Amino acid sequence: MTTILEKPKAQQWREGRIKPEQMAKYLQNGRDFIDDDAIEARLRPTAEPDAARIRAIIAKAKAIESLDLDETAALLHVKDPELWAEMRQAASEIKHKVYDNRIVTFAPLYLSNVCVNSCLYCGLRRENSAVARRTLSLDEIRSETEILAGKIGHKRLIVVYGEHPTSDLDYMLESIRTIYDVKVPARRGHGQIRRVNVNAAPMPDEELRALQAVGVGTYQVFQETYHKATYRAVHPVGTFKGDYNWRLYTLHRALDAGMEDVGIGALFGLYDWRFEVLGLVAHALDLERAIGVGPHTVSFPRLEPAENTPFNEALRWQVSDDDFEKVVVVLRLAVPYAGMIVTCRENPGMRRRLLPLGCTQTDASSNIGVGGYQDAEQHGDRQQFLLADTRTLDEVVRDLASMGCITSFCTAGYRCGRTGQCIMDLLRTGAEGKFCKLNAVLTFREWLDDFASDLTRAAGEPVLQKEIEEIRQKMPKAFPEFMQSYERICAGERDLYF
Amino acid sequence: MNATSISELLGKLSVYPVTVQLARIDGKRWAHIAGASTTSAEEISLPHRLQLDEHTGLILRGWGALTAGQRAEIEELLASGKSSTTHTAVS
Numbered sequence: 001m002t003t004i005l006e007k008p009k010a011q012q013w014r015e016g017r018i019k020p021e022q023m024a025k026y027l028q029n030g031r032d033f034i035d036d037d038a039i040e041a042r043l044r045p046t047a048e049p050d051a052a053r054i055r056a057i058i059a060k061a062k063a064i065e066s067l068d069l070d071e072t073a074a075l076l077h078v079k080d081p082e083l084w085a086e087m088r089q090a091a092s093e094i095k096h097k098v099y100d101n102r103i104v105t106f107a108p109l110y111l112s113n114v115c116v117n118s119c120l121y122c123g124l125r126r127e128n129s130a131v132a133r134r135t136l137s138l139d140e141i142r143s144e145t146e147i148l149a150g151k152i153g154h155k156r157l158i159v160v161y162g163e164h165p166t167s168d169l170d171y172m173l174e175s176i177r178t179i180y181d182v183k184v185p186a187r188r189g190h191g192q193i194r195r196v197n198v199n200a201a202p203m204p205d206e207e208l209r210a211l212q213a214v215g216v217g218t219y220q221v222f223q224e225t226y227h228k229a230t231y232r233a234v235h236p237v238g239t240f241k242g243d244y245n246w247r248l249y250t251l252h253r254a255l256d257a258g259m260e261d262v263g264i265g266a267l268f269g270l271y272d273w274r275f276e277v278l279g280l281v282a283h284a285l286d287l288e289r290a291i292g293v294g295p296h297t298v299s300f301p302r303l304e305p306a307e308n309t310p311f312n313e314a315l316r317w318q319v320s321d322d323d324f325e326k327v328v329v330v331l332r333l334a335v336p337y338a339g340m341i342v343t344c345r346e347n348p349g350m351r352r353r354l355l356p357l358g359c360t361q362t363d364a365s366s367n368i369g370v371g372g373y374q375d376a377e378q379h380g381d382r383q384q385f386l387l388a389d390t391r392t393l394d395e396v397v398r399d400l401a402s403m404g405c406i407t408s409f410c411t412a413g414y415r416c417g418r419t420g421q422c423i424m425d426l427l428r429t430g431a432e433g434k435f436c437k438l439n440a441v442l443t444f445r446e447w448l449d450d451f452a453s454d455l456t457r458a459a460g461e462p463v464l465q466k467e468i469e470e471i472r473q474k475m476p477k478a479f480p481e482f483m484q485s486y487e488r489i490c491a492g493e494r495d496l497y498f
Numbered sequence: 499m500n501a502t503s504i505s506e507l508l509g510k511l512s513v514y515p516v517t518v519q520l521a522r523i524d525g526k527r528w529a530h531i532a533g534a535s536t537t538s539a540e541e542i543s544l545p546h547r548l549q550l551d552e553h554t555g556l557i558l559r560g561w562g563a564l565t566a567g568q569r570a571e572i573e574e575l576l577a578s579g580k581s582s583t584t585h586t587a588v589s
Contacts, residue, residue, distance in 0.1 A: 180526065194526070215525015258522075260529055414527050416545040417519040417557045422530040434542055478542040481562060485544065498542055 013165040017240060022205050023249040026290055032245055033286040034226050039278045042073035049074045054083050058090045061333035064098065064428045066288065072281045072334045076274045076326075084326075088357060091332035095358040098337060100433055102408040102440045103400055104361040105393060106156040106197070107148055108343075111136050111175055113370045113382060115162035117201075117241040119224070120234045121270065123306030123384045124162055130308035132381050134370045135166045138178045147373045149191035150184030152365045152393050153451030155409040155443065156195045158220065160368075163201035163240055169210055172200060176214050186450035189494040195411035197263070201240065202250035208257035217414055218296050221250045222265030226279025230271040234311075248283075252290055260420035261296035262287070263341075269303030269312075273319045273327055276300075281334045293420050297339040297361065300327055304345050304385040312385075321350060325357065332358030337427040347388040352403065364396035394456050397447070401459040406467055409443035410436060412497035434475060438482050438498045441467045445489045504554070508533065510575055514568055516560035517541060523555050534559070548576065 007015070057071045067075075078084055112135035118125045136144065148154045157179065161167040176196050184191045195217040202221055203211070211219065225231050228244060235242045251262040264283045266276040280298060288294045302319055305312050319327070331340060342351055342359040344366040351362060366389075367373050369382035391399070397407045413423055418432065426432035441464060448460050468486070472479050478498075485496045504520060511518050521528040528547065546561035561569070 176525075213524045215527045217527075258524070258529070260527075414529070416547065417521045417528050417530040419527070419529045438542065475542065481543055496544065498544060 009168075010165040013168050017204065018202075018243055018246045019204050020246075022253060023245060026249050026252045026286075027245075032248055033282050034228070034248065034279060036228055039069070039226075039275055039282075042069060042278065043076065043272070043274050046077055048079055049077050051080070051083060054078055055086070058086060058333065061336050062090055062094060062097070064094070064336045064430075066285060066294065066336070067281065067334040068285065069278055069282060072278060072330060073274075075330050075333060076277065084329075087329050087333060088325075091329045091358045092356055094332055094336045095356070095360065097430060098427055098433060099339075099360045100437060101405045102360070102410075102436055103355065103405045104156070104339070104408050104410065105154070105396065106158055106361060106363050107152070107154045107393075108160055108199075108363060108366055108368055109141075109144060109148065109157045109179075110160045110368050110370045110372070110383070111141060112162045112164065112167040112171075113384070114164040114166055116164050117239045118236045119239075119241060120311040121267070121303055121306070121309065123309050125309075128308050130381055132379075134382065135162075135164075135171070136175075136371060138174060140371060141175050141178050142182055144371065144373045145179045145182040145193060146184050146191075148365075149182055149193050150186060151191075151451075153186065153191060153409075153447050154365070154393065155193060155411055156197065156217070157193055158197040158199055158218075158363075160199045161201070169203065169207045172198070172211060173214050176216065180215070188449045188492050189446060191450065192495075194495070195414065199263075202247050205253055205257055208254050208259065212254075212258045212260075216259070217411070218261040218263045219251070219254050219259050220263035220265060220297070220299065221247060221254075222263075222267060222299060222301075223247055223279065223283065224267045225270040225276065226266060226282070227271040227275050234270060251283075251287060251295070255287065255291040255293055255420075260293070261414065261423075263297040263299060264295045265299030265301065265341075267301055267303055268319045268324070268327065269315050269317055271317050273317070273323055277327055277330055277334075280331065284335045284338065293424055294335065295338050296423075297341055298331055298335055299341045299343075300324075300331065301343060301345050304388070306385040307381055307383075321353075324350070325353065328354050328357045328359065337424060344387045344389040345385070348391060348399070351389060352399070355400075355403070355405070362396070364391060364393040366390075394451070394453050397452065398456040398459045401456070401463045404463070406440050406444055406463050407447070407460075408436065408440035409447050410439035410497065411443075412439045416497070434478075435498050437467065437471060438475075438478065438485075441471065441482075442485060442489050442496055442498075445486060446494055449490070504550075507556075507575070511556075511558075511572065514560075514564065514572065516558045516564065519557040519559075521547075521555045521557055523549065523553050528555055528557060550576075 113124045114133045115124045197218040198216045199220040231244050284294045339360040341361045342354050369379045448457050517534040519534050520532045543559050546558040548556045
């Protein structure tokens with residue numbers, strides 16, 4: 001019961017939500033790390049870069065070293081088709097060196113679509129009366145999770161919350177605990193979500209620490225656009241999201257709060273894609289400089305149509321498919337250790353085109369309507385935007401297998417100490433790939449036995465056998481223990497990992 | 499568990515052919531704090547997780563290669579510090 005002396009919960013939530021003092025320590029000489037003028041200067045038309053210099057930059061990336069902004073800008077200036085072909089080849093090689101042929105899958109789970117912000121491009125902006133607003137109850141979250149973990153077979157979710165007092169920290173913590181507690185029988189074993197990643201608005205340090213303590217995987221906050229004038233234009237002043245620097249330094253603060261794995265991202269289509277690429281690279285570099293750990297993942301969603309959202313219908317900075325491919329290639333070279341996420345915003349053809357160039361994670365069976373998994377249809381009036389790929393996880397796994405890729409449901413790293421700086425070291429040296437290879441096979445075996453259709457199982461078996469043979473040849477010391485674990489999985493045990 | 503007892507424990511474990519990581523436990527996350535930060539890919543083995551208290555755990559690699567006697571010694575070692583901690587094998 002609220003007494004006259006107590007502030008209503010919503011008012012408490014709003015007051016002091018943005019705390020400039022918490023981000024001040026990350027500024028350098030009072031300035032943030034995005035220097036718009038310096039970035040624009042790097043993007044001004046210039047002569048074709050020297051091929052020898054570009055090849056030296058490619059070689060640096062292939063050594064799994066981060067590129068600086070000048071090096072990244074040089075790549076963006078390349079026009080020569082042959083050099084682009086070399087860059088695509090290098091991106092593919094880096095992907096294979098760090099992540100081999102593994103693709104990690106996940107699903108988004110929107111828990112609320114109520115939001116206090118007014119972002120012009122977003123279907124969930126508060127003024128959009130065409131959207132049916134909803135925040136899932138814990139029972140509803142349990143039901144959604146039972147479908148995702150028990151029928152589809154996902155092990156990893158990204159949960160998404162609107163910025164609103166109804167989806168405050170307490171709600172986030174309870175919803176994440178609820179998801180982790182779900183365990184449902186599957187064909188042979190059981191279904192369970194083993195890693196919950198979070199996409200949520202910036203929050204104060206004390207809330208970040210509480211979110212970290214509940215055991216989240218990756219915490220994502222996308223800057224949307226790094227270009228300050230555009231940021232101001234699409235995020236009205238006076239809204240929480242209107243504060244550029246509060247958002248920009250959220251992941252610095254999250255890492256300092258103990259989060260360890262953070263995901264950066266930009267929404268392509270709001271401004272010049274080349275500027276956003278440099279913004280993302282600047283973000284990764286500043287995290288490395290300030291905290292010593294770069295981003296766990298990089299996301300680069302393209303702006304999509306949304307219900308009753310005219311802003312998205314005539315975009316000046318719309319990114320073509322060819323330019324979008326360049327986004328992926330240059331990011332792969334510039335931040336070679338990071339996971340890269342391509343989502344169901346892209347159609348199946350585009351996803352097939354981008355995956356070999358450096359993407360490491362993708363979603364499937366996705367539904368971004370709040371409560372959407374229970375009816376499995378897209379509802380424009382409940383969701384942030386419309387999806388271009390609505391294939392099931394079973395179909396995507398089969399498609400990946402036809403491309404020679406193994407779908408990994410591995411969530412081991414963060415449950416056995418391979419986190420933060422430790423995982424960065426392992427990724428840069430290629431050692432993490434050895435663990436991942438073993439875990440990919442074990443989790444793929446689980447998934448084929450528990451969830452795959454006959455068709456997908458038939459497509460997946462040859463991929464598995466090829467992987468097992470590679471492990472036998474390349475990791476003879478680990479092979480016996482690996483095979484023991486594999487046999488235990490075949491016999492019905494679950495969740496064994498290296 | 500305090501820093502001194504953890505440090506003593508790690509010292510005693512150093513005689514066994516296992517790599518040991520100290521981890522902070524947050525829900526499902528076992529986050530690396532110290533020890534073997536760059537686990538060699540040559541030493542890949544199933545991790546054996548021992549929860550020392552609500553927020554602290556040890557991740558031992560090479561557990562499978564220990565003799566039954568060595569495992570019992572380690573179990574006893576951890577049990578002997580029970581005044582300051584308890585431990586539970588997680589996997």
